[in-house]
Amino acid sequence: MLDRLGISAGIEAVYWAMVENPTWNVDELATSLDVPEAVVHDAFSALADQALVTPSPGREGNLRSVSLRLGLLALLHQAEQQIIAQQAKLLAARASVLARAASHDIHREREEIVRLEGPDTVWERLAEHACTASESIMTLTTGRAMPPGTIETSKNLTRIALSRGVTIRHIYQESTLDDAGSRAYAELMAKQGEQSRVMTEAPVRMTLVDRQFALIPIGSRSCRGALEIRGSLLVSTLCLLFDLLWERGMEFPMPANADRDGLTEQTVAILRLLRQGRTDEAIGRQLQLSERTVRRTVRDLMRRLDAESRFQAGVEAALRRWI
Structure with a gap:
């Protein structure tokens, strides 16, 4: 049954044996299943990675299976997240194919796709949008970090748009927030009114304005410029992609108040669970x-x-009375 969720038959057999016989140790499990103890230990490692087993509080050094309902729901959640990620990739691929086809379709109107050459032209256009957008600006940021120049310019444009009552939604790729400067920018913008979410993987960089304009960098380096797509079916597709990613994204984790040791409630909670193995x-x-x-x-x-x-x-941490 669990093979559809990425659990092999051998590991599944160990798991069900633990569920049905919660007091059995490694030797008893190996004897019952007629397998070497090493196979049971390997199964333990795989089950621990899937959070299906946990250290037993009453028997030091032993493991026990988690609640059957919680364990299976966790596996289903992982499978669902993989499907969602695949759907996002397919939508991104669809958008990319449509963009390529549109840029070579001579039957389209000239003003539907406009090539903005160089970063200065792109920022000028974004500044125009910040001053003229009437409803929303939606941005998806990817990469390892936001360049310092991009951060400063983005601060000014975001403040302009927010001051005009424009709703700003921003999805950050998680690796971007590993950079201290990028994370400080995201925290500052969130405090000033930007709605923010985080995704482990984000498929494409883009900015969407009033659901009528889309700016997508040309190639992997934004210094080459961007394509601005205006009022086409492709813009609608990109908006649908953004909405899907937004629904599946995680809330942006704003820093909580720290105690005298500089520990937040979140950090203390992680320490406690860390001590539990x-x-x-x-x-x-x-x-x-x-x-x-x-x-x-x-x-x-x-x-x-x-x-x-x-x-x-x-x-x-316990010796220092942090937990």
Whole structure:
């Protein structure tokens, strides 16, 4: 049954044996299933990665299966997220194909797709949109970081649009927010009224204005310029893509108030689960955080605690009375 959710038959057999016999140890499981103990240990690792098993509080060194309902729902959630990601990629591919076809279709009106050459031309056009947009500006940002020049210009244009009552929605790729400058920009804009969400992977950079204009960078380097698409079916497709990504995105995590040790409530919650031996994925699922956010927090905590392992970090945090 679980093979459709990425669980092999051998690992599934170990899981059901644990569900039906919660007190069995490795030896008993191996004997019952007639497999080597190493196979059971490998299954434990795979099940832990899927958050289907957890350390047993009553039997030190042993594992127990999580609630059957929670475990299966977690697997279904992962499968659904993979399908959603694939749908987003297909929509992005569709938009790319339509854009390529439109740019070579001589039967289209000249003003439907306009090539903006160079970054200065693009920023001038974005400034015009900030001053003339009547309803909304929707932006999807990808990449490892926003260049400093882009950040400063974007601050000014966003403030102009917000001051005019324009709704701004911004989706950031999670890797972009790993950059300190980009994250500071996103936090500042969120405080000033920008609605923000985060996605692990974002398919394409774009800006949509009033659902009538779309600006898409030319090639992988925005310094070459952008294509501005005006009032076509392709703009509608890009808006549908953005709406889908927005619905599936995570709320932008604004920094919470820190205590005297500089710890936020979120950080303390991660520390407690870390001490329990939870994986990054399990912690993220319980706290409704992305796995990347959990990894980044754990990495920072280990550095602060001068810990060489996750377990040592949990112990050191307890000794310092952080948790």
